[in-house]
Amino acid sequence: xxxxxxxxxxxxxxxxxxxxxxxxxxxxxxxxxxxxxxxxxxxxxxxxxxxxxxxxxxxxxxxxxxxxxxxxxxxxxxxxxxxxxxxxxxxxxxxxxxxxxxxxxxxxxxxxxxxxxxxxxxxxxxxxxxxxxxxxxxxxxxxxxxxxxxxxxxxxxxxxxxxxxxxxxxxxxxxxxxxxxxxxxxxxxxxxxxxxxxxxxxxxxxxxxxxxxxxxxxxxxxxxxxxxxxxx
Numbered sequence: 001x002x003x004x005x006x007x008x009x010x011x012x013x014x015x016x017x018x019x020x021x022x023x024x025x026x027x028x029x030x031x032x033x034x035x036x037x038x039x040x041x042x043x044x045x046x047x048x049x050x051x052x053x054x055x056x057x058x059x060x061x062x063x064x065x066x067x068x069x070x071x072x073x074x075x076x077x078x079x080x081x082x083x084x085x086x087x088x089x090x091x092x093x094x095x096x097x098x099x100x101x102x103x104x105x106x107x108x109x110x111x112x113x114x115x116x117x118x119x120x121x122x123x124x125x126x127x128x129x130x131x132x133x134x135x136x137x138x139x140x141x142x143x144x145x146x147x148x149x150x151x152x153x154x155x156x157x158x159x160x161x162x163x164x165x166x167x168x169x170x171x172x173x174x175x176x177x178x179x180x181x182x183x184x185x186x187x188x189x190x191x192x193x194x195x196x197x198x199x200x201x202x203x204x205x206x207x208x209x210x211x212x213x214x215x216x217x218x219x220x221x222x223x224x225x226x227x228x229x230x231x232x
Contacts (some may be wrong), residue, residue, distance in 0.1 A: 005039070005076045006031055009049060014064045015049045017182040021055060021063035050137055056108060077117035081125060089127040090195065092179050094142055097135070140202035142182055145169045148209045150186070154201035156195055163187065167194065168209040175221040191216055 011020065013030065024042075028035045029199035042062055051065040075083075083103045085098055107115060144167075151169060156162045168184040172193070178195055182231045185192040191212070 001074075004034075006077065007041055007045060008026070008076055008079065011039075011045055011064075014052065015064050017061075019063065021053075021061035023061040027062070075110065076119075077114055077121050079116075080107060080110065084122055085125045085127065092138075094138070094145070094175070094179070097138075098142075108214040109176075116121045136198075137199055137202045140204050141169065141172075141199070144204045145172065147204070149162070150204050150205045150207040150209060151181075151183075152182075152205055153194065153199050154197050156200060158198075162200070163194075165194075166205070167192070167209075168212055170212050170217060171214055173221065173224065175182060175224065182217055184210065184216075191218075 010027065010031065013027070024035045027038045031038065042052055042054075053065050054060070054062050056082065059200050081104075083099075083106075087093075087100050087103060090096060093099075107118065110118065110215055140151060143149075148169070150166050153165050153167060154162065155165055166186040168186070169181060170183045173180045173182050173193070178197070181194045181196055181199070182191065183194070184190070
């Protein structure tokens with residue numbers, strides 16, 4: 001890992017550590033460098049304006065000052081391209097359009113040199129994604145999930161039976177190359193998995209969900225995990 005990339009990653013790890021902080025020894029293990037190198041990196045971040053605090057002695061370490069004004073989040077060219085590739089390869093992912101817009105905002109404020117390197121590297125990454133589902137359907141499902149409101153869907157099952165369902169959305173799941181809306185189906189009075197590509201219509205109702213939780217879905221598919229988890 002180049003030093004500039006390590007400084008980005010180091011800043012984010014300190015940001016995630018919150019008030020707990022993290023020791024120089026753990027940082028050295030994380031980035032596979034010496035403690036001396038980590039301390040030089042911390043000095044460099046502090047000199048650039050990053051509000052780092054240090055706590056000496058057993059149980060001490062380093063962290064970012066809570067409530068302090070932080071420098072704008074920046075990305076290395078490789079990090080920028082990694083985000084672009086992930087979104088381009090998964091247009092059916094929930095909130096993909098919003099993610100693409102967010103990435104564009106970050107790209108717009110990169111310094112010209114970094115942006116030029118990211119653009120050049122992006123031309124070296126090709127994707128062949130399947131056409132995305134209806135934008136209107138995706139928007140309705142995303143809104144229903146975020147606002148925790150019942151969504152009314154017209155759904156055609158594998159046996160070509162078409163029904164209208166009222167579903168309380170619990171989670172989105174991706175397995176075997178397909179995206180699913182998992183939720184409490186009021187028609188069946190049970191938790192059901194709906195293939196998003198088989199949803200023909202979707203509209204958000206004004207009815208709040210009844211409080212069904214992720215734990216009611218049962219065991220996740222093999223290797224399934226939340227799209228974000230804070231590192232320890």
